[in-house]
Amino acid sequence: MQQEIIIAGFGGQGVLFGGQVLAYAAMDTGMEVTWIPSYGPEMRGGTANCTVVISDREIGSPLVKNPPLAIALNLPSFDKYESLLATGGTLIVNQSMVDRVAKRVDIQSIFVPCNEIAEEIGDKRLLNMVAVGALLTALPEIGLKDVEKALENHLPAKHQHLLPKNFTALRRGLEHAQKMPA
Amino acid sequence: MSRELWKGNEAIAEAAVRAGLEAYFGYPITPQTEILEYLSRRMPKLGRAFLQAESELGAINMVYGAACTGARVMSSSSSPGVSLMMEGLSYIAGTEVPAVLVNVMRGGPGLGNIAPAQGDYNQAVHGGGHGDYPRIVLAPASVQEAIDLMALSFDLAEKYRMITMLILDGSVGQMMEPAEMPEMRSPNRKKFDWATDGALNRDRRVLSSIYLDPLAEEQTNFRLMQRWKEVMANEVRYKEYFLEDAEIVIVGFGTAGRVSLSAVRAARERGIKVGLLRPVTVSPFPYEVLDRLTGQARTFLVVEMNTGQMLEDVRLAVRGRVPVAFYGRTGGVVPFPDEILDEIQRINTEPVSAEADPRQSWLDRMTAIKA
Amino acid sequence: MTIAPNNLVYDRPEAFTDMPTHYCPGCTHGVAHRLIAEVLDEMKVIDRTIGVAPVGCSVFAYNYFDTDFVEAPHGRAPAMATGIKRVLPDRIVFTYQGDGDLASIGMGEIVHAAARGENLTVIFINNANYGMTGGQMAPTTLPGMKTTSSPDGRDVETQGYPIRMAEMLSTLEGVGYCVKRSLHDPKNIRLAKKAIRTAFETQWRGLGFSMVELLSTCPTNWGMTPVNSLKFVEEHMVPAYPLGDYKITDPIKQIKV
Ligand SMILES: Cc1ncc(C[n+]2csc(CCOP(=O)(O)OP(=O)(O)O)c2C)c(N)n1
Ligand code: SF4
Ligand SMILES: [Mg+2]
Numbered sequence: 001m002q003q004e005i006i007i008a009g010f011g012g013q014g015v016l017f018g019g020q021v022l023a024y025a026a027m028d029t030g031m032e033v034t035w036i037p038s039y040g041p042e043m044r045g046g047t048a049n050c051t052v053v054i055s056d057r058e059i060g061s062p063l064v065k066n067p068p069l070a071i072a073l074n075l076p077s078f079d080k081y082e083s084l085l086a087t088g089g090t091l092i093v094n095q096s097m098v099d100r101v102a103k104r105v106d107i108q109s110i111f112v113p114c115n116e117i118a119e120e121i122g123d124k125r126l127l128n129m130v131a132v133g134a135l136l137t138a139l140p141e142i143g144l145k146d147v148e149k150a151l152e153n154h155l156p157a158k159h160q161h162l163l164p165k166n167f168t169a170l171r172r173g174l175e176h177a178q179k180m181p182a
Numbered sequence: 183m184s185r186e187l188w189k190g191n192e193a194i195a196e197a198a199v200r201a202g203l204e205a206y207f208g209y210p211i212t213p214q215t216e217i218l219e220y221l222s223r224r225m226p227k228l229g230r231a232f233l234q235a236e237s238e239l240g241a242i243n244m245v246y247g248a249a250c251t252g253a254r255v256m257s258s259s260s261s262p263g264v265s266l267m268m269e270g271l272s273y274i275a276g277t278e279v280p281a282v283l284v285n286v287m288r289g290g291p292g293l294g295n296i297a298p299a300q301g302d303y304n305q306a307v308h309g310g311g312h313g314d315y316p317r318i319v320l321a322p323a324s325v326q327e328a329i330d331l332m333a334l335s336f337d338l339a340e341k342y343r344m345i346t347m348l349i350l351d352g353s354v355g356q357m358m359e360p361a362e363m364p365e366m367r368s369p370n371r372k373k374f375d376w377a378t379d380g381a382l383n384r385d386r387r388v389l390s391s392i393y394l395d396p397l398a399e400e401q402t403n404f405r406l407m408q409r410w411k412e413v414m415a416n417e418v419r420y421k422e423y424f425l426e427d428a429e430i431v432i433v434g435f436g437t438a439g440r441v442s443l444s445a446v447r448a449a450r451e452r453g454i455k456v457g458l459l460r461p462v463t464v465s466p467f468p469y470e471v472l473d474r475l476t477g478q479a480r481t482f483l484v485v486e487m488n489t490g491q492m493l494e495d496v497r498l499a500v501r502g503r504v505p506v507a508f509y510g511r512t513g514g515v516v517p518f519p520d521e522i523l524d525e526i527q528r529i530n531t532e533p534v535s536a537e538a539d540p541r542q543s544w545l546d547r548m549t550a551i552k553a
Numbered sequence: 554m555t556i557a558p559n560n561l562v563y564d565r566p567e568a569f570t571d572m573p574t575h576y577c578p579g580c581t582h583g584v585a586h587r588l589i590a591e592v593l594d595e596m597k598v599i600d601r602t603i604g605v606a607p608v609g610c611s612v613f614a615y616n617y618f619d620t621d622f623v624e625a626p627h628g629r630a631p632a633m634a635t636g637i638k639r640v641l642p643d644r645i646v647f648t649y650q651g652d653g654d655l656a657s658i659g660m661g662e663i664v665h666a667a668a669r670g671e672n673l674t675v676i677f678i679n680n681a682n683y684g685m686t687g688g689q690m691a692p693t694t695l696p697g698m699k700t701t702s703s704p705d706g707r708d709v710e711t712q713g714y715p716i717r718m719a720e721m722l723s724t725l726e727g728v729g730y731c732v733k734r735s736l737h738d739p740k741n742i743r744l745a746k747k748a749i750r751t752a753f754e755t756q757w758r759g760l761g762f763s764m765v766e767l768l769s770t771c772p773t774n775w776g777m778t779p780v781n782s783l784k785f786v787e788e789h790m791v792p793a794y795p796l797g798d799y800k801i802t803d804p805i806k807q808i809k810v
Pocket of ligand 2: 685
């Protein structure tokens with residue numbers, strides 16, 4: 001078993017933490033995992049992305065060219081990863097930040113209005129958790145409970161009071177994605 | 183101890199602390215700055231020395247000084263900074279004091295960029311400072327391996343009174359992986375019979391790299407080489423993957439090695455008998471195992487994130503008995519597994535000529551793709 | 554009123570290329586760039602100027618000035634500039650350096666270029682930290698100031714005291730013009746511009762080494778809004794780094810700008 005996920009968006013959209021939550025969940029369920037960010041001047045106001053590889057054996061490359069799974073939190077990331085996704089893959093698209101429909105028909109694009117859902121929950125920073133929740137529909141190796149436990153175990157102490165809202169965000173994202181026609 | 187998710191650079195810093203690091207001297211440079219920043223938080227709390235030097239030149243000479251006292255001491259930097267340290271490294275080697283240096287390599291030459299690269303292999307393994315001196319060079323490919331080798335590096339440096347370098351590329355430094363930290367060892371400074379820690383109740387000692395008499399310097403160089411023979415006999419480390427029946431053998435260290443592992447698995451699924459040798463010590467280099475594999479392999483494929491530096495060491499071991507091919511990405515580009523898989527498939531179908539210059543054939547292919 | 558050449562009061566200096574800068578919002582690197590460009594315009598020396606870029610946030614300065622440019626190793630700009638000037642003494646050669654570049658790793662190069670009286674102009678940006686690498690302590694970091702490598706605030710007992718470069722270099726015989734200015738408000742920016750002009754005039758007339766130290770902001774790594782970072786310069790940097798003319802030799806005093 002091996003799963004590869006790229007999460008991409010603007011700096012400040014919680015891209016890196018979104019990936020870390022998945023990495024923690026994978027680690028806590030006993031799997032091997034790598035998390036690797038894009039780093040450097042790109043970070044300054046520009047785009048950010050991270051790649052998460054989850055496997056049941058020693059992981060080779062921590063980078064993937066054509067991931068089967070991706071989250072695109074803004075339009076530039078949608079443009080980039082829609083074309084890079086492996087055939088048959090699933091792309092979670094933050095509908096709040098894109099103004100076009102999917103071009104490819106050989107992948108599944110799931111549109112989730114992450115910003116709006118996060119704002120409804122009362123904290124726009126939660127948009128990354130909404131997207132991660134949605135991704136779980138295509139990531140059977142990791143359950144909602146695993147991600148919740150990961151958050152419980154690894155969210156910094158000063159953010160622990162935000163746990164319930166994080167859980168709601170994950171669940172809302174997942175539910176939204178499940179409602180989408182496959 | 184349970185597994186925790188560690189970022190490579192921070193894991194290295196914590197592993198050094200747990201191995202009894204007493205003093206750290208460094209200077210900021212991407213992509214290794216987290217080592218310095220982590221230790222700026224951690225070391226003072228433990229009452230140990232942390233100092234941001236005025237430059238890498240300052241840092242390595244602070245290491246030199248502290249090493250003369252017999253303390254566990256290290257510095258870390260990235261390619262351009264390590265270049266500045268070469269003077270100090272040569273002096274440390276000439277004085278035969280133990281010291282540890284981590285190089286989180288980035289794209290070069292010159293200012294280059296901050297992306298992952300392996301272009302400093304030759305500097306670390308063969309060159310660098312002036313004069314004849316051997317040094318131990320370890321090349322971790324994962325966060326756990328970086329932790330394990332960090333602790334080992336101090337032991338090796340002290341055992342052989344020799345510089346031990348860790349070379350890893352920026353991606354290992356920036357990556358997070360689950361890893362287990364060893365228990366905290368207390369800094370238990372050994373009583374070395376060479377350390378200049380004050381001549382209390384003993385004859386005074388002098389540490390220096392100066393030997394005005396060429397014959398004495400020659401003796402010193404002989405001594406260093408004798409010690410190196412011991413290192414070569416005892417300290418070679420490598421990892422083997424799918425080698426039992428491999429006809430094509432890939433050789434790659436660090437990230438190039440682990441990316442190759444993905445390609446090897448993909449090729450195996452296509453029924454190609456290919457395996458991977460990943461040197462963990464690139465100095466001492468695993469010549470012997472390569473010699474053995476030469477009896478079994480049809481072709482070697484060296485994969486590096488440079489223009490073919492370790493390639494020369496592999497060729498030295500293979501000695502023209504079977505063809506050696508090369509694939510590299512450089513300047514901060516990390517190869518994807520499918521590029522290496524393409525190479526494996528090409529080698530598998532069109533035999534490589536033993537006469538061809540592997541670097542030239544590679545360069546021709548690469549520039550043909552671009553054209 | 555439509556904008557016409559006769560009523561245009563603010564335009565892009567000719568010494569600038571069309572490239573927008575990559576600096577963070579509110580960073581005064583951009584202001585310093587503009588002042589230099591205006592001076593090069595006024596002196597009509599664009600085609601005979603060679604800039605030396607440092608390693609720091611201004612590493613890409615060569616993208617913004619429409620003059621020849623070289624990019625030095627970290628801290629070595631004064632040495633590279635010396636090399637250029639010694640072969641091309643009739644050109645204007647300037648370095649643009651941050652405080653990590655000039656006052657830490659490049660301390661040797663700047664002191665010796667000044668001591669030799671190299672006929673160069675140095676624009677020195679003091680923003681009290683290493684901007685480019687993410688906000689580590691610099692030799693100019695104020696006592697008690699938190700940075701990513703002095704997480705509990707700079708402790709002078711173990712991390713030493715700030716270095717006042719303009720003051721220090723002004724003790725050297727080879728120095729012709731050495732002053733400190735700030736970029737925190739329009740009045741000070743105007744004074745800074747005058748100083749930069751004088752520094753370049755000093756070089757133009759062969760009157761020795763010239764340096765303008767500029768107190769500058771780094772809102773990103775200071776974790777402040779641009780406005781608060783300007784206040785920080787005024788309230789904390791200026792008292793620690795007093796503005797003033799540290800050395801102006803008599804012939805330079807005669808220069809009217
Ligand atoms: C030899 C060497 N060491 C370290 C670095 C990493 N480095 C790049 S910029 C920089 C500091 C820049 O700070 P400063 O000069 O104050 O400029 P600022 O970014 O604040 O304008 C450092 C340490 C390098 N490029 N080369
Ligand atoms: S990091 Fe600081 S010095 Fe660099 S551009 Fe941003 S604000 Fe300016
Ligand atoms: Mg600075």
